[in-house]
Amino acid sequence: MKNIKLLLCTAIIGGLLQHTSAQSVSTGKPFTIKGVVTGAKVDSATLYYEGEGGKYMHQTVPVKNNQFTLTGNIPHAVSSRIIFKKTKEVIPREKQEERMREFYIEPGMMILKGDPVNVKTLIMTGSKTQTEYEALNSKIESIRLEEKPLEAKYMKANEEYMNAEKNKKSAAVLDSLKYIAADIHDQFEPYNARIKRDTYKFFTEHPNSYVTLNMMRYYVSSMSLDSAKQIYNAFNSELKATPDARDIDEHIKQIEAGSPGAIAPLFTKTDINGKALSLADFKGKYVMLDFWASWCVPCRKSNPHMIELYNKYKAKGFDVIGIADDDRKIAVWNAAVAKDGVGIWHNVLRGLDMDKIMKNIKNPEDLDQQYGIASIPTKILIGPDGKILGRYGDSYGGTEEDMDKMLASIFDK
Numbered sequence: 001m002k003n004i005k006l007l008l009c010t011a012i013i014g015g016l017l018q019h020t021s022a023q024s025v026s027t028g029k030p031f032t033i034k035g036v037v038t039g040a041k042v043d044s045a046t047l048y049y050e051g052e053g054g055k056y057m058h059q060t061v062p063v064k065n066n067q068f069t070l071t072g073n074i075p076h077a078v079s080s081r082i083i084f085k086k087t088k089e090v091i092p093r094e095k096q097e098e099r100m101r102e103f104y105i106e107p108g109m110m111i112l113k114g115d116p117v118n119v120k121t122l123i124m125t126g127s128k129t130q131t132e133y134e135a136l137n138s139k140i141e142s143i144r145l146e147e148k149p150l151e152a153k154y155m156k157a158n159e160e161y162m163n164a165e166k167n168k169k170s171a172a173v174l175d176s177l178k179y180i181a182a183d184i185h186d187q188f189e190p191y192n193a194r195i196k197r198d199t200y201k202f203f204t205e206h207p208n209s210y211v212t213l214n215m216m217r218y219y220v221s222s223m224s225l226d227s228a229k230q231i232y233n234a235f236n237s238e239l240k241a242t243p244d245a246r247d248i249d250e251h252i253k254q255i256e257a258g259s260p261g262a263i264a265p266l267f268t269k270t271d272i273n274g275k276a277l278s279l280a281d282f283k284g285k286y287v288m289l290d291f292w293a294s295w296c297v298p299c300r301k302s303n304p305h306m307i308e309l310y311n312k313y314k315a316k317g318f319d320v321i322g323i324a325d326d327d328r329k330i331a332v333w334n335a336a337v338a339k340d341g342v343g344i345w346h347n348v349l350r351g352l353d354m355d356k357i358m359k360n361i362k363n364p365e366d367l368d369q370q371y372g373i374a375s376i377p378t379k380i381l382i383g384p385d386g387k388i389l390g391r392y393g394d395s396y397g398g399t400e401e402d403m404d405k406m407l408a409s410i411f412d413k
Helices: 093-099 128-146 148-166 171-186 189-205 210-222 225-233 243-257 297-316 330-340 354-358 400-411
Strands: 029-037 044-050 056-062 067-074 078-085 100-105 108-114 123-125 268-270 276-278 286-292 318-324 346-349 378-382 388-392
Touching (some): 056 067, 128 148, 128 189, 128 210, 171 297, 189 210, 189 225, 210 225, 225 243, 268 346, 297 318, 297 330, 297 400, 318 330, 330 346, 388 400
Parallel strands (some): 286 318, 318 346
Antiparallel strands (some): 029 067, 044 078, 078 100, 108 123, 268 276
8 A cells, every 4th residue: 555655754663563474374366367359459367366375376377269268276255456568568667557447356257347558447246455545546536536635735845855865965954855745744733634534434343344454464564552452353264264364463463562561571682882772670760662764854853842840850760762764774763862862862773673673584683573573663651660651642542742741740740
């Protein structure tokens, strides 16, 4: 599911909920797609989909007399993409999205009709899951159309920022452009709220749809823990047996490990000054884990307030550990720490390993995984006994105001 609004500064952290279909051992069931195309002349159809054992497949068949047939085996209803081409046609990368169409295919017989180049005209019948997806999409498509002008404005702001970065403009110019894009991005919130409302309603009304399962992989990071558990628990045994559902369950468990009432996972890191830092050494103190990044505008905006809180309560046993998602840009991280003045507390890196993330290998050194961090800024307050007292900033916790009230209740006595 493409979402261009995540390009620059929404601070969603990738890799926490990866697709692990390659580990599936599901028995495949046959499917057939009979195609009849009208309009533009094409010579081939290529289908991309998840096949038996979770292996990603693609097959190309000829289009003869405006007809074609695609067959294969799939473990259950899966998302697929189809593209039509003329012989030896090379479609530019930037145009490929326009020429592709996504469908949910199922075991059994399906019929696909329409213009192979104007893919919006394509209609698939015979797939109950596709019908469910279209019902959801019809509700949210009007909202997406409303936000098109804002989307174009945001894309332009991102492009200006990336061009400035490419041309090595000053840090002041880059920061200014980044904040402009972030301010535009904030204007998406009313639209996102309406889309979430309709999507969550679909989840609750279609608990055993593969559309719900597939989209939950993306939405689980933006809903409350209780809502995520409610939707997962409503899955039937067939859905719960899938790798995607197991990923969602694992994600929920990670969130619970970083939520109030749990004992905070211990870790040892090398800090920004090259010294060893262990969470165990903070026993007896109140410590805030501040998950942030140099590129995250909301994080940088929250730093002045965190500095105020730190200076107000540090003499009463309050400490802060900044955990940055900057493992691949250490120099930029150092510069951000210095510029924002957050070197007054402890600073470490999260332990990101993109190779492990891409291979869906658990990384015990990745603190975002250990604490279930899916978006930043997120702050986690740990008590003197090592138990988590509060979580703030993301969809699983409270607000900054809730954080202030909690700290006041502890220290302002």
